Amino acid sequence: MDFSWVCDGEKVYLIEVNLRPPLSPTTMKFYHRTESTEPLLSGQAQGHSVGSGRVRIIRERSDLEDFQAGEVMVAVKTEPDWEPAFRKASAIITEKDRRVSHSSILAREMGIPAIIGCPEPTLALTNGQTVTVSCCQGQVGHVLPGRIEHPLDEFSLEKMPDVGVQLMVNLSMPERALATAQLPWAGAGLVRSEFMIGGWVKIHPLALLQPQKLSADTRNALDRLCSGFESFPEYFLTRMTQGIALFASAFWPRPVNIRLSDFKSNEYARLLGGDAFEPKEREPMLGWRGASRFLHPDFRPAVELELEAIRRVRDHLGLTNVRITIPFCRLPEEGEELLQLLASCGLKQEENDLEVWVMAELPSNVVMASDFAALFDGMSIGSSDLTSLTLGVARNSETIMDYFDELHPVMMKSYETIIEAGKAHRTAVSFCGQVASQDPESAALLAEMGVDILSLAPDALHPTLERLRL
Structure with missing residues (x-):
């Protein structure tokens, strides 16, 4: 159920309620390895997910203004105040972020695949290029060319x-x-x-x-x-x-x-x-x-x-x-x-x-x-x-x-x-x-x-x- 609220500075008003089909609250999705595809880049996988989208290279903070939902964020290093953009990303690829960096922690919590320690991704990839970021194959994550489908299963607990x-x-x-x-x-x-x-x-x-x-x-x-x-x-x-x-x-x-x-x-x-x-x-x-x-x-x-x-x-x-x-x-x-x-x-x-x-x-x-x-x-x-x-x-x-x-x-x-x-x-x-x-x-x-x-x-x-x- 979704609720919409407005506040006038003094009172809060409930203005809309939308019912959604019930979901199983104890079901998780997880990906399997796919057929062998030569990766464009590899690095340290963060999480166990997979995401595809068009590359958006972020060289400075102002580039975030053009970042669109569903794109793959590519940067040398991310900053903590980029969090609103993380929420829109289908995946994250960085060169100098570490496993305990802000982006790595938030990506895992959001279920977004991220690859860190990737060699010069801002030079190897180009804006608009479609890639798949696969983190479901152990500790090494791969950047694959194009949109590569991965088998998806559900896990109920x-x-x-x-x-x-x-x-x-x-x-x-x-x-x-x-x-x-x-x-x-x-x-x-x-x-x-x-x-x-x-x-x-x-x-x-x-x-x-x-x-x-x-x-x-x-x-x-x-x-x-x-x-x-x-x-x-x-x-x-x-x-x-x-x-x-x-x-x-x-x-x-x-x-x-x-x-x-x-x-x-x-x-x-x-x-x-x-x-x-x-x-x-x-x-x-x-x-x-x-x-x-x-x-x-x-x-x-x-x-x-x-x-x-x-x-x-x-x-x-x-x-x-x-x-x-x-x-x-x-x-x-x-x-x-x-x-x-x-x-x-x-x-x-x-x-x-x-x-x-x-x-x-x-x-x-x-x-x-x-x-x-x-x-x-x-x-x-x-x-x-x-x-x-x-x-x-x-x-x-x-x-x-x-x-x-x-x-x-x-x-x-x-x-x-x-x-x-x-x-x-x-x-x-x-x-x-x-x-x-x-x-x-x-x-x-x-x-x-x-x-x-x-x-x-x-x-x-x-x-x-x-x-x-x-």
């Missing part, structure tokens, strides 16, 4: 089979929550709140709290976005409460782990008004982010807004299936301070069944795994950051990316240490890294190691179940 590990889903977009929750996932193991801030709020939270520091043009833009709301902070609270509530209600009573915003300073600076509040750091990945940002007096009022939105969802709406996950927590002492901050904002651990988790994504989380496991209700392994920081490889490095191996023995030992600490303290351990979504063999290996939860991209359910059932 009303009850999750017992495979020895809980399967949860990674999400970022509130508008995808209802459809995704129709499948019998055990819950949402990772909800990235920074994507809600970027996509739903669009404004730096400190700009809403300190608008006097903004330029006249930025202040005018802020006024337009917040029109009809009681105050600037209330705009943030309303939008975030709505987004979080969508996730929580869609999955109720299954747990939903909301990870507090993990933007880095350069990413926060891209939000409206952000450049007035963010430092220019040479190494944002290792800088002002995560727990240290939340505890800093300059940013604490902003994270208190985020926490108030969570409190409203839990206390006012009664959606107590919402959990909190702390990102990039360097030390146990920092974790203790965070728990005190949460309590001061009406979110006390264990009160009203509140669970507080922590990301395990730093070498210090491994070395002090027992201390973190004793402090928090769960640990969620973020393998991308953990691999980068353990092996000393920048995720955007083009020269030493061969060293970035989330399944290297060093990393497997790190995961084992975290899992053992979790079992010793009866603390749940989840693995939400992208490698488990991309490679079913990796998912099976992690399940055998004893991880309690595998949190996967939405499109990874079928191939993962196929492997775990063996």
